[in-house]
Amino acid sequence: MKTPAIVLAERVLKIKESRAFDIRSSVMPTWCPGCGYFGINQGLNACIQQLELPHHEVVIVSGIGCAGRYPFFTHTYGLHTVHGRTLPAATGVKLANPNLTVYAVGGDGDGLAIGGGHLPHVCRRDVNINYLLFDNSVYGLTKGQPSPSSPLGTKTKASPAGTIDRPLNATLLALTYGASFVARLFAGDPKGITAALVEGTKHPGFAIFHIYTTCVTFDKVFKTWANLKKWVHPLPEDHDPTDRRQAFDQVLEDDFSLGIIYKRPY
Amino acid sequence: MPVVDVTVEVCGMAGDGTIAAGGLINEAMSQIGFSVLGFDSYPAEIRGFGRCVTHSRIGAGEIHSPGERTHVLISLDDEQSKSRVPFLAENAAVFFDSNPPAYIRENKSLVAEVEPSVLLYGMPFRDLATDVSGSARGRNLTALGGFCAVCGAAPEVFRRVIAEKFEAKGDKVLKVNLKCFDAGFRYAAKNFSDRMLKTFAVPMKADGPAKVMMSGNEAIGKAALDANLRLYFGYPITPATPIMEFLAAHLPLRGGRVVQMEDEIASLAAVLGSFHVGSRAMTATSGPGFALMTELITHGVMAEVPAVILDVQRGGPSTGLPTKTEQSDLHAAVFGGPGDSCRIVIAPTSVAECFRYTVRSFQLAEKYQIPVIVLTDFYLGNRVENLPIPEATEDEKADGNLYPDASAKDAYKRYLLTDSGISPRALPGMEGFIFAATGLEHTESGAPNYGPDIHTAMTEKRHRKIQRALADLPAPVEFPGPAGRDVGVIGWGSTFGSILDAVNQARARGRNVGALKITSIFPFHALEIREFMGRCDEVLIPELNYEGQLANLIGHLHRKDVVRLNRVTGIPFPPSAILSKIEDLVAER
Numbered sequence: 001m002k003t004p005a006i007v008l009a010e011r012v013l014k015i016k017e018s019r020a021f022d023i024r025s026s027v028m029p030t031w032c033p034g035c036g037y038f039g040i041n042q043g044l045n046a047c048i049q050q051l052e053l054p055h056h057e058v059v060i061v062s063g064i065g066c067a068g069r070y071p072f073f074t075h076t077y078g079l080h081t082v083h084g085r086t087l088p089a090a091t092g093v094k095l096a097n098p099n100l101t102v103y104a105v106g107g108d109g110d111g112l113a114i115g116g117g118h119l120p121h122v123c124r125r126d127v128n129i130n131y132l133l134f135d136n137s138v139y140g141l142t143k144g145q146p147s148p149s150s151p152l153g154t155k156t157k158a159s160p161a162g163t164i165d166r167p168l169n170a171t172l173l174a175l176t177y178g179a180s181f182v183a184r185l186f187a188g189d190p191k192g193i194t195a196a197l198v199e200g201t202k203h204p205g206f207a208i209f210h211i212y213t214t215c216v217t218f219d220k221v222f223k224t225w226a227n228l229k230k231w232v233h234p235l236p237e238d239h240d241p242t243d244r245r246q247a248f249d250q251v252l253e254d255d256f257s258l259g260i261i262y263k264r265p266y
Numbered sequence: 267m268p269v270v271d272v273t274v275e276v277c278g279m280a281g282d283g284t285i286a287a288g289g290l291i292n293e294a295m296s297q298i299g300f301s302v303l304g305f306d307s308y309p310a311e312i313r314g315f316g317r318c319v320t321h322s323r324i325g326a327g328e329i330h331s332p333g334e335r336t337h338v339l340i341s342l343d344d345e346q347s348k349s350r351v352p353f354l355a356e357n358a359a360v361f362f363d364s365n366p367p368a369y370i371r372e373n374k375s376l377v378a379e380v381e382p383s384v385l386l387y388g389m390p391f392r393d394l395a396t397d398v399s400g401s402a403r404g405r406n407l408t409a410l411g412g413f414c415a416v417c418g419a420a421p422e423v424f425r426r427v428i429a430e431k432f433e434a435k436g437d438k439v440l441k442v443n444l445k446c447f448d449a450g451f452r453y454a455a456k457n458f459s460d461r462m463l464k465t466f467a468v469p470m471k472a473d474g475p476a477k478v479m480m481s482g483n484e485a486i487g488k489a490a491l492d493a494n495l496r497l498y499f500g501y502p503i504t505p506a507t508p509i510m511e512f513l514a515a516h517l518p519l520r521g522g523r524v525v526q527m528e529d530e531i532a533s534l535a536a537v538l539g540s541f542h543v544g545s546r547a548m549t550a551t552s553g554p555g556f557a558l559m560t561e562l563i564t565h566g567v568m569a570e571v572p573a574v575i576l577d578v579q580r581g582g583p584s585t586g587l588p589t590k591t592e593q594s595d596l597h598a599a600v601f602g603g604p605g606d607s608c609r610i611v612i613a614p615t616s617v618a619e620c621f622r623y624t625v626r627s628f629q630l631a632e633k634y635q636i637p638v639i640v641l642t643d644f645y646l647g648n649r650v651e652n653l654p655i656p657e658a659t660e661d662e663k664a665d666g667n668l669y670p671d672a673s674a675k676d677a678y679k680r681y682l683l684t685d686s687g688i689s690p691r692a693l694p695g696m697e698g699f700i701f702a703a704t705g706l707e708h709t710e711s712g713a714p715n716y717g718p719d720i721h722t723a724m725t726e727k728r729h730r731k732i733q734r735a736l737a738d739l740p741a742p743v744e745f746p747g748p749a750g751r752d753v754g755v756i757g758w759g760s761t762f763g764s765i766l767d768a769v770n771q772a773r774a775r776g777r778n779v780g781a782l783k784i785t786s787i788f789p790f791h792a793l794e795i796r797e798f799m800g801r802c803d804e805v806l807i808p809e810l811n812y813e814g815q816l817a818n819l820i821g822h823l824h825r826k827d828v829v830r831l832n833r834v835t836g837i838p839f840p841p842s843a844i845l846s847k848i849e850d851l852v853a854e855r
Contacts, residue, residue, distance in 0.1 A: 059694045071704075077694035077702070078701070080569070082535075088533075092535065092538060092542070096543045097544070121528040
């Protein structure tokens with residue numbers, strides 16, 4: 001009869017043999033327990049494994065914020081650049097060596113506030129970069145200030161009377177700027193993330209993955225796990241991602257439909 | 267043999283063909299065998315309206331500065347040329363249109379403005395052109411013909427240069443231009459036979475290497491091409507844009523790419539991204555754009571990623587004086603940005619040095635894994651010199667990267683602490699050396715770490731490698747040679763040419779003065795500079811900035827206060843101002 005210890009040892013051995021964790025680095029993630037970023041991490045790791053990308057031919061470029069630490073936790077090459085400059089740095093990497101698969105990762109502050117000026121231009125240039133925008137509507141690393149995607153009236157220590165600026169919609173922005181691949185995803189659905197990333201990685205142009213996620217520490221009101229799970233749902237089955245006008249209608253009507261919203265045919 | 271050292275100006279309104287005429291003079295004089303240094307000025311804003319002046323100093327020996335007095339003025343528009351009268355030398359020759367359009371004739375002729383000692387050569391530029399071509403457009407060429415005849419320059423060289431310039435525009439255009447030139451030449455030969463100057467009728471040796479006219483910006487562009495640049499990222503800014511435009515025309519032919527980014531921050535981010543994976547990239551900018559880059563420069567310092575950045579300085583602060591020259595970005599280049607962020611800063615002093623040090627900056631950036639800033643300025647970027655066609659040697663072009671040894675595979679430490687401070691750098695794509703480059707303080711393997719010992723050791727490492735770079739950087743050069751001096755003049759960048767002229771003139775007067783050229787601004791050769799200062803009673807540092815930025819950097823090396831000479835006039839440093847300061851210092855002793 002197998003003792004629990006033997007069962008456990010066999011499981012560990014099985015995982016080791018599967019090499020499923022090879023994509024993880026030896027540096028422990030700094031994210032809080034329960035953070036949505038673990039789900040995104042799981043989704044991207046599975047994508048890299050599913051596509052069988054050699055780890056040394058993957059570069060993850062990040063800026064500053066909780067998402068900025070991402071490259072340290074993954075066994076691929078990384079470039080942890082300064083705040084907001086993720087996309088132009090990734091552009092340099094990809095143009096310099098097109099054989100590399102490039103993932104740019106960053107939060108809503110990095111991508112929509114300080115780095116917001118780069119988004120239209122990376123869409124225009126359509127360089128083959130895969131951009132994962134982690135949207136939790138809060139500045140986590142600086143302990144809870146409002147972000148460009150915080151809803152009107154968000155109360156934080158920095159906005160005690162509630163915010164008076166209206167939120168940005170990253171999916172709508174990307175569509176408007178002419179991004180050639182736009183997906184909206186949810187950190188609570190790593191499998192959905194993997195599926196979209198696999199398709200987006202194969203897409204020859206710029207691909208943006210707008211991922212709703214949580215900050216379990218500094219947001220107890222808005223994008224909580226409970227709320228997001230309640231709100232999100234798949235795109236309608238008849239959604240045609242090659243139809244840009246339909247994509248706009250979808251995004252204007254529904255903030256929480258998930259999937260590949262737009263994909264320009266090449 | 268008389269020493270030829272003549273300054274020629276062409277002045278007119280935009281549309282007169284002023285810049286074209288000046289360019290033809292430069293090229294012809296270069297082909298005849300003279301040294302040429304040209305510096306044009308044209309409307310600061312957009313073309314179509316305003317004064318154009320070409321300024322060329324032509325000599326039989328080496329030329330270091332533009333020259334302060336004009337010996338020959340060719341006026342294509344008297345109203346505009348009046349502004350040049352105060353700069354005329356005694357006995358200058360002035361060529362002007364003797365039958366100009368009515369609006370100039372009415373009390374606006376140059377003739378009334380000049381001193382009686384000036385030689386006047388009135389020619390009907392427009393009429394002559396109209397007679398042979400049916401249009402007055404070729405008036406700049408008739409003026410050139412007159413200048414060529416009176417000054418005794420070989421007309422066949424001018425005709426060849428005109429042919430080279432206009433052959434691409436078709437046979438008809440070429441013939442018209444040659445006809446206009448000949449008409450001017452014939453008119454002057456016939457009418458001024460009693461007043462021929464023969465200034466340039468000096469036999470020149472035809473041997474020596476073929477020379478090419480090149481601006482500082484073009485030299486930088488060619489250097490980048492020769493150094494196997496792969497990617498240029500930039501944002502338009504005066505006066506650095508000509509570098510981007512030069513590369514846009516040439517880099518794609520060599521398989522590279524010019525990408526116009528959305529701002530200077532994006533430009534440097536992309537340059538760093540490119541170098542991170544091993545491709546040579548660069549960006550060029552001026553003060554305001556450079557200011558935007560400072561955070562990323564320090565990222566290159568911290569993450570140890572190479573970059574090459576050209577800063578073509580203009581007047582500042584802020585938007586400042588976009589089309590005027592100044593040397594006021596030295597502080598920003600050396601110290602700009604947060605933290606102890608030492609980097610390499612090189613400042614060429616001539617067009618030839620623009621080429622040489624731009625080529626070398628790529629290797630230096632790779633070898634020391636650091637942003638290298640090349641500081642030029644509006645004047646150096648836009649002035650043209652004739653020089654032997656610059657070529658980079660294989661050694662200068664060679665890959666400067668130090669790659670990790672195969673034995674380091676799977677145990678690779680990107681930021682390994684070494685005696686030299688240089689850690690072998692792997693490139694993404696190499697198997698077995700995975701790491702993340704980061705702007706956070708980090709351990710040897712690159713994991714973020716804020717421990718006191720780590721930060722101390724890593725800060726020391728980054729500074730150690732930069733001090734080590736001194737061995738690969740151009741040492742200070744002393745003119746005419748090492749000796750004790752009453753006054754030693756130290757200079758950098760485009761001002762050094764003016765210093766050399768002033769020192770040569772002072773020496774001709776018997777003053778015991780010398781000059782020291784500093785090209786490596788940071789790190790700088792403290793030992794050599796201190797040794798030079800030790801042999802000088804007074805040390806003078808002329809700079810085109812108000813704060814004395816080089817003096818602030820190296821002044822402490824002298825046993826007493828260095829003497830500063832600062833100007834912020836927006837124009838190249840006049841040698842006469844330096845000479846007069848030298849005389850003051852000698853007199854005070």
